[in-house]
Amino acid sequence: MGHELIGRLLGWASVQAEGGFWMPVQGSTGAVVVDRIFSLVLWVSVFFFVLIVSLMVFFVVRYRRRDARDEATPSPRHNTLLEVTWTAIPIVIVIVIFVWGFTAFLNLNVPPANSYEVLVTGQKWKWLFTYPSGHVDEDLHVSVNTPVSLVMTSEDVIHGFYVPAFRLKRDVVPGRYVKLWFRAVKPGEYQIYCTQYCGTGHSDMWAKVVVHEPGGFERWLEEASNFLKTMSPAQAGERLVRTRGCAQCHTVNGTAGTGPTFLSLFGHQVALEGGRTAPADEDYVRESIMEPQAKIVAGFQPVMPTFKGRLTDQEVTAIIEYLKTLK
Amino acid sequence: MLAENTREGGMTGAHPEHLAHHFDTAEQQFESGKLGMWIFLATEILLFGGLFCAYAVYRSIHPEIFVYAHRFLDKALGAINTAVLICSSFTMAWAVRCAQLGRQRALVRLLVATIALAACFLGIKYIEYQHKWKEGLLWGKYFRAKLEQPAGPPTARPTPAPTPAFNPDERSLIPPAAEGPGGLAKRGPEPLLAASPGPPKDVQVFFAVYFTMTGLHGIHVIAGMIVLALMLVRATKGEFGPTYFTPVDLAGLYWHLVDLIWIFLFPLLYLIR
Amino acid sequence: MANIDTTTDAGGRGAGQNALGGDNYLTHGRGLKSWLFTLDHKRIGLMYLVVILSSFLLGGIFAMLIRTKLLSPGNSALMDANTYNQMFTLHGAVMIFLFIIPGIPAALGNFVLPLLLGAKDVAFPRINLLSFYLWVTGALIALGSIVTGAVDTGWTFYTPYSTTTNTNVIAMVAGVFVLGFSSIFTGLNFVVSIHKLRPQGMTWFRMPLFLWGIYGTAILQIMATPVLGITLLLLIAERALGIGIFDPALGGDPILFQHFFWFYSHPAVYIMILPAMGIISELVSVFSRKHIFGYTFIAYSSIAIAVLSFLVWGHHMFVSGQSLLAGMIFSFLTFMVAIPSAVKVFNWLATMYKGSIWLATPMLYVLSFLFLFGIGGLTGLFLGALAVNVHLHDTYFVVAHFHYVMFGGTVIAFLGGLHYWWPKMFGRMYNELWGRVGALLVFVGFNTTFFTQFVMGSQGAPRRSYHYVSQFQPYHVLSTIGAYTLAIGLVIVAVNLAHSLFRGRPAPANPWGGATLEWQTSSPPPHDNFPTTPVAGDPYDVEAWTYDGRIGGFVKKAPAGQPAAS
Amino acid sequence: MSEGKHDAQRGVAATPVGHVVPFKVLAAVWGTLLAFTALTVAVAGVDLGRFNLEIALAIATLKASFVLLYFMHMRYDRPMNAIVFITALLFFMLFVSLALLDSHAYAPDLIPGYAPALPQ
Ligand code: HEA
Ligand code: HEA
Ligand code: CUA
Ligand SMILES: [Cu+2]
Numbered sequence A: 001m002g003h004e005l006i007g008r009l010l011g012w013a014s015v016q017a018e019g020g021f022w023m024p025v026q027g028s029t030g031a032v033v034v035d036r037i038f039s040l041v042l043w044v045s046v047f048f049f050v051l052i053v054s055l056m057v058f059f060v061v062r063y064r065r066r067d068a069r070d071e072a073t074p075s076p077r078h079n080t081l082l083e084v085t086w087t088a089i090p091i092v093i094v095i096v097i098f099v100w101g102f103t104a105f106l107n108l109n110v111p112p113a114n115s116y117e118v119l120v121t122g123q124k125w126k127w128l129f130t131y132p133s134g135h136v137d138e139d140l141h142v143s144v145n146t147p148v149s150l151v152m153t154s155e156d157v158i159h160g161f162y163v164p165a166f167r168l169k170r171d172v173v174p175g176r177y178v179k180l181w182f183r184a185v186k187p188g189e190y191q192i193y194c195t196q197y198c199g200t201g202h203s204d205m206w207a208k209v210v211v212h213e214p215g216g217f218e219r220w221l222e223e224a225s226n227f228l229k230t231m232s233p234a235q236a237g238e239r240l241v242r243t244r245g246c247a248q249c250h251t252v253n254g255t256a257g258t259g260p261t262f263l264s265l266f267g268h269q270v271a272l273e274g275g276r277t278a279p280a281d282e283d284y285v286r287e288s289i290m291e292p293q294a295k296i297v298a299g300f301q302p303v304m305p306t307f308k309g310r311l312t313d314q315e316v317t318a319i320i321e322y323l324k325t326l327k
Numbered sequence B: 001m002l003a004e005n006t007r008e009g010g011m012t013g014a015h016p017e018h019l020a021h022h023f024d025t026a027e028q029q030f031e032s033g034k035l036g037m038w039i040f041l042a043t044e045i046l047l048f049g050g051l052f053c054a055y056a057v058y059r060s061i062h063p064e065i066f067v068y069a070h071r072f073l074d075k076a077l078g079a080i081n082t083a084v085l086i087c088s089s090f091t092m093a094w095a096v097r098c099a100q101l102g103r104q105r106a107l108v109r110l111l112v113a114t115i116a117l118a119a120c121f122l123g124i125k126y127i128e129y130q131h132k133w134k135e136g137l138l139w140g141k142y143f144r145a146k147l148e149q150p151a152g153p154p155t156a157r158p159t160p161a162p163t164p165a166f167n168p169d170e171r172s173l174i175p176p177a178a179e180g181p182g183g184l185a186k187r188g189p190e191p192l193l194a195a196s197p198g199p200p201k202d203v204q205v206f207f208a209v210y211f212t213m214t215g216l217h218g219i220h221v222i223a224g225m226i227v228l229a230l231m232l233v234r235a236t237k238g239e240f241g242p243t244y245f246t247p248v249d250l251a252g253l254y255w256h257l258v259d260l261i262w263i264f265l266f267p268l269l270y271l272i273r
Numbered sequence C: 001m002a003n004i005d006t007t008t009d010a011g012g013r014g015a016g017q018n019a020l021g022g023d024n025y026l027t028h029g030r031g032l033k034s035w036l037f038t039l040d041h042k043r044i045g046l047m048y049l050v051v052i053l054s055s056f057l058l059g060g061i062f063a064m065l066i067r068t069k070l071l072s073p074g075n076s077a078l079m080d081a082n083t084y085n086q087m088f089t090l091h092g093a094v095m096i097f098l099f100i101i102p103g104i105p106a107a108l109g110n111f112v113l114p115l116l117l118g119a120k121d122v123a124f125p126r127i128n129l130l131s132f133y134l135w136v137t138g139a140l141i142a143l144g145s146i147v148t149g150a151v152d153t154g155w156t157f158y159t160p161y162s163t164t165t166n167t168n169v170i171a172m173v174a175g176v177f178v179l180g181f182s183s184i185f186t187g188l189n190f191v192v193s194i195h196k197l198r199p200q201g202m203t204w205f206r207m208p209l210f211l212w213g214i215y216g217t218a219i220l221q222i223m224a225t226p227v228l229g230i231t232l233l234l235l236i237a238e239r240a241l242g243i244g245i246f247d248p249a250l251g252g253d254p255i256l257f258q259h260f261f262w263f264y265s266h267p268a269v270y271i272m273i274l275p276a277m278g279i280i281s282e283l284v285s286v287f288s289r290k291h292i293f294g295y296t297f298i299a300y301s302s303i304a305i306a307v308l309s310f311l312v313w314g315h316h317m318f319v320s321g322q323s324l325l326a327g328m329i330f331s332f333l334t335f336m337v338a339i340p341s342a343v344k345v346f347n348w349l350a351t352m353y354k355g356s357i358w359l360a361t362p363m364l365y366v367l368s369f370l371f372l373f374g375i376g377g378l379t380g381l382f383l384g385a386l387a388v389n390v391h392l393h394d395t396y397f398v399v400a401h402f403h404y405v406m407f408g409g410t411v412i413a414f415l416g417g418l419h420y421w422w423p424k425m426f427g428r429m430y431n432e433l434w435g436r437v438g439a440l441l442v443f444v445g446f447n448t449t450f451f452t453q454f455v456m457g458s459q460g461a462p463r464r465s466y467h468y469v470s471q472f473q474p475y476h477v478l479s480t481i482g483a484y485t486l487a488i489g490l491v492i493v494a495v496n497l498a499h500s501l502f503r504g505r506p507a508p509a510n511p512w513g514g515a516t517l518e519w520q521t522s523s524p525p526p527h528d529n530f531p532t533t534p535v536a537g538d539p540y541d542v543e544a545w546t547y548d549g550r551i552g553g554f555v556k557k558a559p560a561g562q563p564a565a566s
Numbered sequence D: 001m002s003e004g005k006h007d008a009q010r011g012v013a014a015t016p017v018g019h020v021v022p023f024k025v026l027a028a029v030w031g032t033l034l035a036f037t038a039l040t041v042a043v044a045g046v047d048l049g050r051f052n053l054e055i056a057l058a059i060a061t062l063k064a065s066f067v068l069l070y071f072m073h074m075r076y077d078r079p080m081n082a083i084v085f086i087t088a089l090l091f092f093m094l095f096v097s098l099a100l101l102d103s104h105a106y107a108p109d110l111i112p113g114y115a116p117a118l119p120q
Helices: A004-010 A030-064 A079-108 A216-225 A232-245 A281-289 A313-325 B006-014 B027-061 B063-072 B075-101 B104-135 B203-236 B246-270 C032-036 C041-069 C079-115 C123-147 C169-196 C210-239 C255-287 C295-311 C326-351 C363-383 C386-392 C396-426 C432-458 C470-503 D023-045 D050-073 D077-107
Strands: A116-125 A126-130 A140-143 A149-152 A159-163 A168-172 A176-183 A190-193 A205-212 A269-271 A277-279 C547-548 C553-556
Touching: A030 A079, A030 C326, A030 C363, A030 C386, A079 A176, A079 C363, A079 C386, A116 A140, A116 A159, A126 A140, A126 A205, A126 C079, A126 D077, A140 A216, A149 A159, A149 A168, A168 A176, A168 A190, A168 C386, A205 A216, A216 C169, A232 A313, A269 B075, A277 B006, A281 A313, B006 C396, B027 B063, B027 B203, B027 C210, B027 C255, B027 D077, B063 B203, B075 B104, B075 B246, B075 D050, B104 B203, B203 B246, B203 C210, B246 D023, B246 D050, C041 C079, C041 C123, C041 C396, C041 C470, C079 C123, C079 C169, C079 C210, C079 C396, C123 C169, C123 C210, C169 C210, C210 C255, C210 C295, C255 C295, C255 C326, C255 C363, C255 C396, C255 D077, C295 C326, C295 D077, C326 C363, C326 C386, C326 D077, C363 C386, C363 C396, C363 C432, C386 C432, C396 C432, C396 C470, C432 C470
Parallel strands: A116 A149, A140 A205
Antiparallel strands: A116 A126, A149 A176, A159 A168, A159 A190, A190 A205, A269 A277, C547 C553
């Protein structure tokens, strides 16, 4: 029992797949490599730490001053050979750690040529994953044992994409594409965090990596891409609002963001810039999405981008259906 | 044993009046002052160093912006200003010499000359700034210039243009949904200097760098003028002489540094090709 | 227990050159004005001590609030997410900029540096006072942000978040800018003092190692702080004027901001640790009654740390989008900068070998330091290894690492130094028993608080998180219990020290047997520090002093040189 | 930095300190600096291929050294002052070169013309 605890403490467990005292589950090929280096450093550290502390305790016990007048036993004030030795040995050790850490890091950064590419977008405070088919999702779905490379960028401030089980982390910087890859080894769900502090919702910026069995991913993608057909229009609309960035500016809880709230918008009169009003019917909403600058809501900046060519007719209809449900 | 200690005299002996109680000799005090000042100058170098670093980074990544934008600066005024500062440095060095030699009247006059030249520098700088202001050649957010070719309002964030200035496919607020990322990860480096006609993008970066560098330098000129004015007041009271001129000397060092920085700013900002 | 009992009144009042009743720097002038306008380094040091410990208390209160919130993973009635974000930002900023960076140099350094030099004052007393008031101004401006919209950027102020958040970043940043100048002037003053005020017997390699530590620190303060200054100015310009140098939306580069920031802030962590290492070097020799082992190596390693620390800032940016090449260079250099620290640790150990080890409170802090800094430093190796850093960056592992080095290293050494020089500063001995109890509680509480965070961090708990997955709750609860223990320990320390001011036994001139010059003047020292110019000998010739039971302190052995300190 | 008032009885003071630079030297330096300024403006007009920046910087450095050595007395001063100054330059160069190296390496990943209309 005690034996096992010590083992876990020292990180033997950390190279096991279920996750140990130190490290979580190993979900990717990279995790195995990282954990090995971690264990090496852990061992080096434990060795030196134990050495130092036991010497310290030994000296304290052995050379404890018993009387105020006690003197030290004469011993040399320096010893160049000794000092050079204990400078040189750590140098060698740290160079080994460095080389190993660096080569592993290189591998973590250079994706294999045949990897499956997903675009990751960070925004306050959610992750969006765009698949090559054009489908946008809030979770990252991948296939087991397939190299996946992520091309990441941010809409606003810096975020940090982190999957502990994959030992994978990278800051997502606005104005820049950042690349990263991994190969998941075990089907299952894994937590994604945001690690670069980004404001109020930073600690809620969670998502999941869903690693599918072989074949499962393709089925999922097929089905998910067809959500317009499989979901009710209102549900699909809700999903579009979440995933296509509308929620970045529009809330559904009545508070105004960059744009007006969607709550009880549909069917009401909207006060426009310049004193006019307009009824919020199907045509108005459609126009607001396709030609946002045509009618500007009073009190707001004309900053909404057009979605012409980026939302299909069907999608807009779904959004409208969704807006109707927000009373 | 006591004799070993050179500071012993200072501890007991009578102190000359302008020698602080914790120094032993005027030499020691003078050298401490100088060393202190040089260390301060070192911090100034690193303070400006940050800006020079920003300059170097943006210039080497976006040479086209710098080549394009520097033409809006007035080379002649810049050159005149360089000459003005060099002259003020000369009068300052001369003033220190006069202080060392105890030439009171010359010292006062030279300090006045230095301050006058500094004012002249600021005057010219003001004219330059005013031009930029009128033409909207300002930094980041306030950049409003009309460049030769209507490249669209340059990235104006405060009042976004009616039609978004950016091409939605190139840079959108939502992921480009219709198409996948299309091999972005394997994309090779693009040529930095796009040979597209017309003004390059992000011209305001140059003006951000220009205004921060010259602005910080300008603040230093003003600070220098204040210091020199203090020296002038003390000089008119006849406080300085061969045995006590450290303040003038130190003020001089500071003033020369201000000149030194301008010597680099001038070619870096005005003389780009 | 060793029978060197300083807790009893061994020598009676006034014994062994206690100057409490007579003329000393505390009584030299009276009234508030004599303090506020003083040019005396000792008084300035004391004023610093008061404001710096107050900042520590303030930062500690923020920390306790953080820890209390973290007891539960979800929303908390104590504070909402925004308040939490402001809380850790203020905690970090107060602890770093107000407390720990000025900490040892400005408070203890100011007090003892001229004494160690046998000088009357620092080179520029007025600049010293100026630097104190700059600190006060900067602190007021920075703390002013609490009422005008407390900052929520984290102490690192990363752009573009810091340029777009709606809290009062300008106030905090302007305050830190002013504090930076305070730090620069302190460093400038100390460098000049060390260069120009050394007594003749004191060559560079006969300088007490604390001075080497301070000197290395001063180099960092002088060369790195201005870069922070310009960074903060640009940040202010960014927010106030929209300059756009760091804002990607205006063509700027947010990664460049990180380079700017860490070019200062990495050396800053050595600004914190170098003086602490200096203190440890002093204490370990005195309380082992042995000459320090390998003086030259320790001295050079301070300078090596100072210089190398400029070359490793990029290790905070391994996953921030820095290039691979830069990552490689910075990782390599990071490992190199660990070497001088290792050298020091081994030399301190060797100093204890065959010594006569006195387990007085300061020595307990030394042992504590070796233990905690060992862990803190060694975990730095995990972070420096590129592939492992990817996993650990911005998790609680990093939080634990830097608390182990900053609290376990610097604060512990600060407390050790404070106890060590306390008798010299105030002429009173604190209660030894309570001193030890405090040290022990701090040690236990600290480890409970932060060791759990290593585990949590390597399990993948991200830092700066208001919400966390409930899997981590046990760790957080344990950590919070530790934090309360730690707080109790620190309160005991503070009460014990405060109590000694009124009830403490009068301190002898040299209660510990130190051989450096400050022990050769009365406790507390007179206004001019030394009645006669002291002679600078070997600062670690502790064997030349012997305990005198009559005065409860140490006196110079008669034949060794001078007659017993008069 | 220096304490106290000027002392009327100079006799008490120690020997004068510091080095007095001859006027001729000062004037010569002044002339040289002006000449170099003219030169650098003139050279900027000529296309020297990719060496324009280098040449402009070389001239500026030369000018700066004159100011340092003579106007700022570095030539006659304690070497320590020069060491301080040079150290500062070295750290500055280190900062610039590592920042440059890194920003160059990641420059290809930048998204050209990125300019979102961020919410204010
Ligand atoms: C007092 C402050 C202090 C000190 C001294 C150190 C010391 C070290 N630090 Fe730490 N560090 C911080 C304060 C400090 N650090 C802070 C505040 C942060 C985070 C800031 C933030 O993000 O908010 C940080 C973050 C940080 C990171 C970035 C983590 C991340 O965000 O991803 C890294 C990475 O390399 C690192 C490494 C090191 C190393 C290698 C040392 C070395 O110098 C340690 C050297 C010491 C030893 C090695 C131990 C003693 C020696 C032995 C016991 C002998 C055996 C030795 C060997 C075999 C080598 N630190
Ligand atoms: C010197 C630096 C320092 C010190 C000492 C501390 C001390 C403590 N810190 Fe902190 N901490 C930081 C610097 C420091 N910290 C920094 C830089 C961050 C990062 C911020 C960021 O992310 O931006 C951080 C972040 C941080 C976090 C992470 C928050 C998050 O990421 O979400 C936590 C959480 O537990 C924490 C806890 C604590 C605790 C419990 C203490 C305790 O040790 C505190 C105990 C102290 C007291 C209780 C005060 C008692 C004082 C007195 C009684 C008077 C003193 C007088 C005498 C002793 C004589 N700190
Ligand atoms: Cu997104 Cu933190
Ligand atoms: Cu660091």
